[in-house]
Amino acid sequence: MTPTPLLPLDQAHNAARVGGKAAALARLLRQGLPVPEGLVVPVGTPESAVPILVDHILAWAEGRAPYGLIARSSAVAEDGAAVSFAGMYASRFTPARSGPLHAAITEVRSSALQPTAQAYARAHGITAALGMAVVIQPALRPTASGVLAAEVLAGRCVRWRIEAVRGLAEPLVSGTQTGEVHSGLRHTAHPVQPAEQRIILMPGAPDELRLPPGEWTTITGVNQDETLAKIKTSQEGVLHLHAPTPWAADPVLSEEHRLTLLDSAVVAAAALSLERIDLEWAFTADGTLHLVQARPLTRPLHEARATGRHCEDGWTGIPAVAGTAAGPAVRIGEGTALTGAVLICGALGPEAAGALLEQPAAVVSTTGGPLSHTAIIARELGIPCVTNVKAATAIPSARLIEVNGTEGTVRPVAGIPEQRTERARLDGAAVVLQRLPTTAAHDGRAATLLLHSPAEHHPVLPTLTASAEHGTVGVLIVDEDVATPELPGFQVIRLKSLGRLLWPVDGGDVPETLVTVDPNGRVLHSRGLHD
Numbered sequence: 001m002t003p004t005p006l007l008p009l010d011q012a013h014n015a016a017r018v019g020g021k022a023a024a025l026a027r028l029l030r031q032g033l034p035v036p037e038g039l040v041v042p043v044g045t046p047e048s049a050v051p052i053l054v055d056h057i058l059a060w061a062e063g064r065a066p067y068g069l070i071a072r073s074s075a076v077a078e079d080g081a082a083v084s085f086a087g088m089y090a091s092r093f094t095p096a097r098s099g100p101l102h103a104a105i106t107e108v109r110s111s112a113l114q115p116t117a118q119a120y121a122r123a124h125g126i127t128a129a130l131g132m133a134v135v136i137q138p139a140l141r142p143t144a145s146g147v148l149a150a151e152v153l154a155g156r157c158v159r160w161r162i163e164a165v166r167g168l169a170e171p172l173v174s175g176t177q178t179g180e181v182h183s184g185l186r187h188t189a190h191p192v193q194p195a196e197q198r199i200i201l202m203p204g205a206p207d208e209l210r211l212p213p214g215e216w217t218t219i220t221g222v223n224q225d226e227t228l229a230k231i232k233t234s235q236e237g238v239l240h241l242h243a244p245t246p247w248a249a250d251p252v253l254s255e256e257h258r259l260t261l262l263d264s265a266v267v268a269a270a271a272l273s274l275e276r277i278d279l280e281w282a283f284t285a286d287g288t289l290h291l292v293q294a295r296p297l298t299r300p301l302h303e304a305r306a307t308g309r310h311c312e313d314g315w316t317g318i319p320a321v322a323g324t325a326a327g328p329a330v331r332i333g334e335g336t337a338l339t340g341a342v343l344i345c346g347a348l349g350p351e352a353a354g355a356l357l358e359q360p361a362a363v364v365s366t367t368g369g370p371l372s373h374t375a376i377i378a379r380e381l382g383i384p385c386v387t388n389v390k391a392a393t394a395i396p397s398a399r400l401i402e403v404n405g406t407e408g409t410v411r412p413v414a415g416i417p418e419q420r421t422e423r424a425r426l427d428g429a430a431v432v433l434q435r436l437p438t439t440a441a442h443d444g445r446a447a448t449l450l451l452h453s454p455a456e457h458h459p460v461l462p463t464l465t466a467s468a469e470h471g472t473v474g475v476l477i478v479d480e481d482v483a484t485p486e487l488p489g490f491q492v493i494r495l496k497s498l499g500r501l502l503w504p505v506d507g508g509d510v511p512e513t514l515v516t517v518d519p520n521g522r523v524l525h526s527r528g529l530h531d
Contacts, residue, residue, distance in 0.1 A: 005045050006053055009038035009135065017042045019074030019133035024272060024294045031271040033264065035291050036137045037064075041105060043076060043131035054102050057136055061096045065138040067203035068095045068237045071104040074133040075112055077121060079295035083380060084278070087174065087348075087373025088117040089132070093139055093203055093237040100237075108134045116354035120377075139203040139237065140290055143222045144252050145169040145282035146179055147371040148261050149297050152269040152277060157262045158186050159301050163371045164252040166221070166243065167200035169280060175347035175368025175375070178318070178388050180252040195252055196388075197243055199232060204239040220285040221247060222254070260289055268294050273478070273499070276300060278371075299379040299516075314401075314411035317364070317389035320375040325361040325384045326402040326416045329395045342401050344392050348374045356381055362403035364392045364410050386410055430511040432476060440470045446511040447472040449501070452482065474510075475502035 007018060010030070015023035018040045029035045039060060041053055061069055073089035090111035094104040111117065112132035121130060146164035150157040163172055163179035171177035180195035200219070208217050208231075216228045219241065229241040253261075261281060268291065269277040276297035282290045330341040338358040346366050348355065356363065356377050363378050363385040370387065378385040384405035392410065395401065402413045427444040434451050441448075452475045477484065478499040484492055490502040493510060503510055512528060 005042050005049065006056055007040040007042060009035070009040055009137070012040045016076060016131075017044075017133070019043065019076050019131070019135075020079035020295070021072065021074035021293060022133055022135050023074075024079060025135070025291075027271050028268055028291060028294055031267065033268060033271065033291055034289050036140065038135050038137035040074065041109075041134040041136065043133045047106075050102060050105055051098075054098055054105070057101060058096060058098065061136075061138065065096045066205055067139045067141050068093060069101060069104075070094070070137055070139045070203075071101070071108045072135040072137070073108050073111060074135050075117075076131040076133075079293070080298075083120075084295060084298050084376055085117060085120065086376040088114065088120055090114075095206070095209075095237050105134050105136075108132070116357075119354055119357050137292075140282050140284055140292070141203050142167060142169075142282035142290075143220055143285050144257070145292075146172055146252075146280070148265055148277075148279040148281060149301055149371055150262070150265045150269070150277055150279075151297070151301060152266055152275055155266055155270075157184075157265055160184055160262060160265070161301060161371065162253070162258060162261060163369050165195055165197050165200075166247070166252055167202045167219075167241070168238070169282070170201055171197075171199070172369070173280070173371070173373055175365060175372035175387070178367065178369050181369065182253060182258050189258075192251065200229065200241045200243050202239045202241060203237055204234055208239060209234050209237065217241070219244075221250070222252060222257070222283065223250075224285060224287070257283060264289060264291065272296075278376075298376070314409055315389050315391045315395075317386040317392075317408050317410065318369050319405055319408035320365075320370040320372075320387045321363075321379045321383060321385035322406040323362075323382070323384035324402065324404045324406070326400065326413055327361040329364075329397055329399045329401055330360075331397060334397060336397070342403055344395055345374070347372065348377075356383065359383075362386075362405065364389050364395075364401075364403055366390055366392050428511055429513040429515045430474070432514060432516050436470055436473070445471065447474055447507070449474045449476040449514070452477045452485065452502075472504060472507045474504065474507065476500075477502070 010026055012018035012022040012026040022040045025035050039057055070093050072091040075089055078085045090108045092104040092107055094100045109132050112130045144164050144166055146169050148162045150160035162182040165172045165177055165179045172179045178196040181193035183190045211231055213231055213233050215231050218226055219229045220226050227244045227246060229244050232240040232242055265277055265279055274296050278295050278297040280293035282292060327341040329344050330336045330338055331344050332355050338355055338360045340361050342362045343355055343360040344364050347368055363383055365374055365387040366389055368374060368387045375385055375387055384403050386403055386405055386408050389410055400413050402411050428446050430447040430449050431445045432449045432451055448470055487502055489505055491505050493501040493503050495501050
């Protein structure tokens with residue numbers, strides 16, 4: 001057989017060639033974690049080569065893909081330590097046929113040029129070309145799937161949140177459905193919050209996809225119980241099924257499922273050298289767990305103070321991003337400036353997610369939860385956010401409202417109050433950035449640490465005059481696979497659980513505290529540098 005540039009997923013070591021998603025999955029595979037097998041179309045593969053690759057993929061998929069294939073984005077900058085690109089790129093289910101597979105690969109590759117993704121990259125200082133690889137895997141037919149976000153310390157999850165739905169997780173991560181929630185802190189598991197799911201998405205077998213709406217097909221539940229589900233519609237290889245009534249009162253996940261997920265998160269975090277991890281997972285009918293995505297949790301989970309009570313003078317939802325802000329209510333497409341306003345929205349797809357880059361004061365989503373793509377991007381940008389506020393559709397445009405992303409409340413106000421989020425003092429702290437600002441910050445920081453990660457287009461190193469202009473400047477290298485750059489006048493210091501620090505030999509003592517801040521100077525995360 002003629003050699004092709006296709007790579008088996010377990011050999012996808014070089015993130016610059018296979019993208020962040022594929023490289024992370026390959027590392028999990030090397031540690032024996034349950035990642036579905038796959039192939040990778042590398043970055044830079046010419047379009048003229050795709051038809052030949054499609055033939056090889058279909059030959060490989062023979063006998064492996066009863067429910068078709070999925071083509072998933074794996075951009076070079078995707079799933080990074082500081083920015084996720086969550087929901088910015090395309091992933092497509094496709095039948096295992098030449099024409100649809102070729103179209104799916106082309107669409108995923110083209111999503112690297114999506115204007116919102118490019119604007120998001122620029123907003124985070126990523127100016128290099130956004131190379132795109134494509135991961136091809138057999139489509140799973142899950143009984144349950146979802147997302148797990150966890151903070152891992154000393155070999156255990158000390159803070160965690162699991163959101164789960166029946167079938168595919170796409171409605172959960174896109175924010176169109178609210179999943180069952182399992183959460184906890186150290187030894188304490190909080191009460192389970194039930195899912196709100198009327199439609200289940202499942203990849204279909206070819207004969208199922210030919211069935212018209214209103215017909216019935218057999219699906220399997222998390223307890224390996226089979227039942228009939230009525231087809232609402234089918235498109236792009238995926239069945240949209242009405243949730244069976246007998247399952248309405250049953251939990252999506254058992255305690256055994258939850259413990260399996262938490263144990264896997266610990267192992268995956270260790271494999272990726274992470275203290276905070278974001279996992280996308282799926283259980284199939286035989287009870288097998290599959291990990292389909294693993295990336296750094298770019299911002300820590302916050303301890304929401306939702307009371308669960310109705311907000312008498314406003315509306316209540318799910319706390320998604322901590323903070324309080326106020327402004328006039330606006331919606332996309334009204335022609336009103338979003339900057340400084342409160343954005344009322346549903347699930348934001350890649351085309352609409354650019355609204356978050358226009359610096360709204362806060363976001364109120366009518367659907368979804370804290371692990372949806374909308375909430376993840378809002379969290380990275382430091383925008384207070386409340387999700388699943390169903391009644392927000394009735395909030396009149398231009399109405400002044402205050403959003404409390406910590407308590408999950410939205411209230412009308414007579415005027416815009418003074419913002420309650422204060423900038424924390426940075427005295428004595430080292431602040432992590434991806435690039436030095438144009439002008440020096442005068443916030444009391446002891447040092448600035450530049451995040452160095454060439455695979456994510458952050459090969460930023462300080463110039464000889466940087467410390468004179470910006471105070472002490474060091475370099476933080478969290479990826480163990482990245483070689484230590486030679487930088488005259490700097491010493492290498494090993495940090496526990498954080499990687500390496502390049503520190504000026506004349507920089508004095510290394511600060512005790514490391515912080516990350518949002519564009520408004522609010523502290524998003526703080527930890528001891530030597531913890």
